[in-house]
Amino acid sequence: MKRTHNCGDLRIGNAGDKVTIMGWIQRRRDLGGLIFVDVRDRSGLVQVVFNPDEVTTDLFTKAEKIRSEYVVAIEGTVQKRLQSNPNLATGEIEITVDSLRILDEAKTPPIYIQDDLNVNEDLRLKYRYLDLRRPIMQKNLILRHQVTMLVRQYLDRQGFLEIETPMLTRSTPEGARDYLVASRVNPGKFFALPQSPQLFKQILMAAGMEKYFQIVRCFRDEDLRADRQPEFTQIDIEMSFVTQEDVLQMMEEMIIEVFKGVGLNVEYPFPRMTYADAMRDYGSDKPDIRFGMKLVDVSEQVKNVGFKVFASTVQKGGQVKGIRAEGCAEFSRKEIDQLTQYVSIYGAKGLAWIALKEDEIKSPIAKFFTEEELGAIIDALEGKSGDLLLFVADSPKVVAASLGALRLNLGKQLGLVKEQEYKFLWVTEFPLVEYDEEMGRFVSLHHPFTHPLEEDINLLDTDPGEVRAQAYDLVLNGVELGGGSIRIHNSELQKKVFQMLSLTEEEINDKFGFLLEAFQYGTPPHGGIAYGLDRMIMLMAGGDTIRDVIAFPKTASATDLMTNAPSPVASDQLEELHVKVVERA
């Protein structure tokens, strides 16, 4: 028996055709004297009918034994149905059976194979092979395949080479925690799984490959989120002899082509926003620009008011910002309490509010302001009757985090974000470094090879925190889709940046010596970008978690419920690796 057709491809035009299909039993409808079964394969469903007037008794008896998820091969003839089913692509036809072969029987599955599945995710992960039989999951993985194909086609056309880099590599300082692999041959030494192929792709530029890409797994041993897995996939790209503008142009073209290629409508050219503007207006370096509700700084207006919380915050170098929730003046006390609760997660000590009701202004803080002062604040936020104004007074960091999050929360709650709308944004001019209180030194925002903006290079010695970088992120609907930079290719400048990061000569040589040495032999100016493929597919699929676009993802506690990884290993395995497990009290 040889498969001739996919179930979901059969149409009325196939009527009369002799076909052989193979697939899983989706459902059996046994009417006693007549049996229907739906057969499913990757392409879809088709109805098969066992009619005793047309099939032998043996065959009919066999059909009675069929159960859900049995794997079958069916040879038969396509015929027009008596009544068609408009809900099914193949709904106009059915197959009458000449022969049935049960290729494999199946236990009753613990989860249903259907799209509108309401089941705990741990079961789905344990029985991932069943979960992946669901059409929606197959669709997600097909989409993923299509996207990687489109990316490869685009980059190939532009002259890029797909080059593999090592999975067993060396631990790098800063950045995320590494996954380590013990070396059997080299006692006491460890490989690290790559957090990204960053150094290798730059070396490939030094090596004259000019245009490199890779669709590559990366590993970071940090806590998980709905959009963060310990292993994830990057579309990693690097090119030589380019400026930031060259990179942005080409990458924008690629993204548009890929999104269009899978049938998604994209608005372009992508708008651009500096990091400073993004933080100022949205409290985020990855603003969701599908709606407004920008943060408004009222520090000027409140620096001398009688309301101590506001005035003293500003006087101590903090700031007061507000957002305008349109038409929310009638929020109940309970609703506002919930918002207060929400911003507290981000460190805000309180949430001040002014409700502009039709006939009155309601606010627990209004009494601390003169009418003029109150008017100035309301004007600053362009408050209108019916609005609710919400304020946080704190350090710029806390204000940005809490109000930025509150904005997103309200935007969602008020239905301001349209699903299936794709709004890209380039965020540019990131700071090169930021001061880390804990470490007592500056640390790279992107990575230590990021090139400063030319006009800011003179600030490297005097005011490192103010130096902007030739670094950029691509943001889609408030999600960081990718980021990159133009790299330093001059050893003098690189040394200077390392010094600014307070890295000692020894550390530099130990960690990056090979890169710096490579750069001494003639390195082209170069730069690139890396996209988070999982997030891209998640957004394309309209999902909430990258787990649904990864075939075998891990749980929030970084385990695999199907294989039960990680697991203990035999003591002789550890011994061979010169590793000893220490019980911690």
Add this chain to the structure above:
RNA sequence: GGAGUCGUAGUGUAGCGGUUAACAUGUCGGCCUGUCACGCCGAAGAUCGCGGGUUCGAUUCCCGUCGACUCCGCCA
């Protein structure tokens, strides 16, 4: 590391200080020749996550623990 939500037949839920632990669906059996989430009748199916405490009595209240999820920290 921290905060929160959840955990009850295979699955999804309900429930309550004392119940025969309920409903739906699935499963199994019977009936059924045009169904398509087929229908009808019947049956089986529960260590109420685990451990401890309070109580005459705990699935229910409390504490701990384990697991799943969400978020903060973390993620150059």
